[in-house]
Amino acid sequence: MTGGSVSDPATMPAAGGPDWDAAKAILNEVRHALRHFVATGESTLIDLRAQPFAPGDLERLLAWLGRGEVEARVEALGPTRVWESAVPGVWLVDHRDGDDQRLTLQIEVAEFPEILRSPAQDIEQAVAILDARLGAAADGGP
Amino acid sequence: MSEPSIERGLQALRAEIDAPVAAFFSSCVHCGLCAQACPFYLETGDPKYTPVLKLEPLRRVWEREFTLWGRIKAGLGLSPKVTDALLAEWEELLYDSCTMCGRCSLVCPVGNDLQYMIRKAREGMVASGHAPEGLIGAAVRAVQTGSPMGLQWKTLEVQIRHVESSTGLTVPVDVPDVEYLVLLSSMEIINFPEYLEAIARIFDHAGVGWTLSTDCFEATNAGVQIGSKDIAATLVQRIVDAAVKLRVKNVISPECGHAYTAVRWEGPNLIGRPYPFHVYHIIEVLDALRAAGRLRTEGKETDRLSLHDPCNLARKSGVIQEQRNLMDLVAENFVDLEEHGRYQWCCGAGGGVSSNERADALRRAAFKRKKAQIEAVEPERMVTMCATCRTQLEEGLEEFNMDIPVVGLTEMLAEHLVEK
Amino acid sequence: MSDPMAFLLWVKGPMFNWALAIFALGTLARLLEIFLLGRRPNYAEPRGGEWGPGLRTVLTRSVADPGTFQRAPFDVLVGWIWHVGFLIALLLFIPHIELIQALIGLGWPGLPNPVVDAATAVTLVALVATLIHRLRHPVKRHLSTAEDYLIWTVTFLPLITGYLAYHRLIGPYPLALGLHILAAEIFLIVLPFTKLTHIFTAFIARWYNGAIFGRKGVQS
């Protein structure tokens, strides 16, 4: 946990919405996605890369969204950082490549981001992998 | 002696085109608002009476001969010529359905002075032989007898005797070096002899020096109405000669609208030089006397009175407040028509229409606009200061069985003079 | 491959210069055709001035008298709306101001685009209304010549093409913009040879009207 708690007034978003156009449009989309999620359980992905942001807009938007309770890191084809914003169900997924250059930055409105879920096909092979690891241990592991 | 012809007509039209005319025709966008100012269109509903359309012959001459593109179009055969047939067709539009009241000139959003151009267009009609019979008759009588109605001095003389005997005053005739030469109109002499008596009494009351002239008593100008500057100049010259001969300081135009504009505004330009005297309408003179405290009146008319501004006097000459000052002097229940002064509506008889028997039906139709105005105010009597207007109002009101007498302002004023 | 772009460059380049040249030629010819005719001397004793009343009429004739407004409210209102809207679109749209500044070196602040856009939309509707009115009103229908409909079209086209280009409703964009510029050029070319000259001459006409009446002591 690097962000403050949700109840910490110091990190609470300022009262009122952000006043710059790009953020307004995206937050409107987020709001719509949240309602849709509550109503149907379907998640939504919003690509933050292809947006007409002015310099600093993205940073301000991220700051405004704040930090929630969860932060995670995935290592696959370079690091992917995931954190929940101060708004429950609104996640930020920051995909980066091996050189830590950003590939995409997405808002995912869901219970948790898809990238965190263990792929079903991997789980199918999980017992085999576990056995392999156990076998390796029996053969002379630690 | 040559004859009227299309060539002479075109030449006359050409000679009339000046910078204002070119600016006006350049500006017309065919919005049709002039129709909304024209009693002839409004009361007949016939769009052919749209004022700007009445100018088509003049406009064509301008376009074909005075514009670059028009010359090219004419060269290509795309711009129709002005033919004798066209002028014949337009005779009704230029004479029967236009009193040159000038209301359209005041309403046109691009500022076209249509009345100014109608006057000019009539020059071409006369020169090409397309003037109405009634007006030709009046013009011929005016030139030949001195009066458009063929009235002789001896008729007036009888009236003078009559006035003298009823008032005990002397009507001055051919008295030189006085302040005012008084002109009359034939219609007044015949229909409203009260006017001369009123003048005699008012001027005696105010101590004004005045005279009639045996050389010229007629103020009206059939030449202006028909649209011939040659005839108009002849008639104006008679007035100038009489005034110069008697060495008067001022000439008074009678209770007649077009006579005033003819003498006051057109006259000097017809003869090509300024007058050695001033010209006033009788109402201007009376208001000046009032302002100078030389009119002492007693009593006031108590019935509900309204006022008809003659187009020529109000809209076309700026005499608007004067008659109201005089009304206030002698009437306590005076109410203006809704649109009055420079925005007044024409009675439908001016500009030669009343001399043109062919236009009778149109003239009566056009009156309906005035009638509606009068009905809206419901006066007990109408007051005016133009014999033509007065005749039209009387006839029209009678036709519609409206019991509203029409009086002349001068005579009404005379009735309230304090007796010596 | 570059046809619409070539078209745009043509209307922005050679055609634009031709249009302006024809406009200059026609307009100056017309103004001289008017002013050189002059007026005959007026010997009648004036009751009022000419310059003052003339200039006043130049301004006041923009507003209809109450009676005319009552009798023809549509003409007055819609006429005002579309003239003002047209002027807003023409003179207060930033790209137009840039063009004028490049041409004559004079510039002024423009209006925000949504305002100009709204004015243009209103003007388009008003112009369509004037056409319908012209086709239906007895006086207008009777008065109207082919030129009147031509002028309506020539006036309508720059607005509609500008609107379409601004909203990118037709493509490709160079074609849309090119059509708009071409429409404006047609307007300029046609102007000096048709009643569109009233853009200039109405003020001359109003001045003469005011002067003629003013001399007689009437504020027209």
Add this chain to the structure above:
Amino acid sequence: MAASKTLGERLRERGVSRRGFLKYCAATASLMALPPSMAPAIAAALERARRPSVIWLSFQECTGCTESLTRSFSPTIEDLILDVVSLDYHHTLQAASGEAAERAREEAMRAHWGEYLLVVDGSLPGPRANPGYSTIAGISNLQMLEEALAGAAAVIAIGTCAAFGGLPQARPNPTGAVSVSDIVTDKPVINVPGCPPVPMVITGVLAQYLVFGQLPELDEYRRPRAFYGQAIHDRCYRRPFYDKGLFAETFDDEGARAGWCLYRLGCKGPSTYNACATMRWNGGTSWPVEAGAPCLGCSEASFWDAGGFYRALSVPAEIDGARILAAGAVGAVVGGAAVALTRRRVRAGEQAREPVTVDELEQRQ
């Protein structure tokens, strides 16, 4: 050539995990300017995608387009794309040179006849131009293009020169340069203009072909709508200033510092269709307008001949003031002369004129 393996197989061979593949697909969707929800469809398509052969011909060009491509700041994705693409000939990037290089081209053409993707950057001297203005290995550009075209599945014209003629075609076009689509009539052409194109757009278009195996939706200029569907102006973060009428008047005034609209400084954003405003350059770092430079309109045909880069879009290329003044003078003379003639005629008429008399009037009666 191991072209038979699918992309999915190749990725797994490289040890890419399923999460990695998911991430790859998300990045690819973003690259193709597709909604993120398309990622599963991309994943499914990529599982099946084959490795296409690409032959890249460079003609009258400055190598800026290739530079752009290799400066793409998503090396992983880039590597993957280029890895799954079999770039069989690219005379700047390939190791081979001289005759060996040309042989590689001929071999690739033979091996993938009818299936390879032909990428062209640079314009070429047209059929009526002197072919000597641009040759490779003694072969004229036109001949090489026509030979390569015959067996190509589709052509991608990379950069404004290939797409529209570009700077070589600028007046007076001494080499008779033409665009690829001026030559190609019977094969699908995708134009990817820009001087150079946004690197991510180049790879995005390749990825699109790779993933879906078909041409993307194109606009009137055969540009993929996904990247060229909106004007710079309509996606520009400075647009609100344009709408409010707030403009930088010079490059160093208050407005310029405050980031106001660059229209008055000549920005061609309103007439330019490209992805700069959203994709940005240098890995999303910035783009020309953000850097304070007006858009030059480099992805549009004829941008090179469309007048000054720093003149507002609505201002004509050249204003011929002398001609306008001359025309005005001619108008004045013609109008004046015409009026003078008319006036003389009227005056002569007036002098010869006989006054109207009442006798004449009566004649009519």
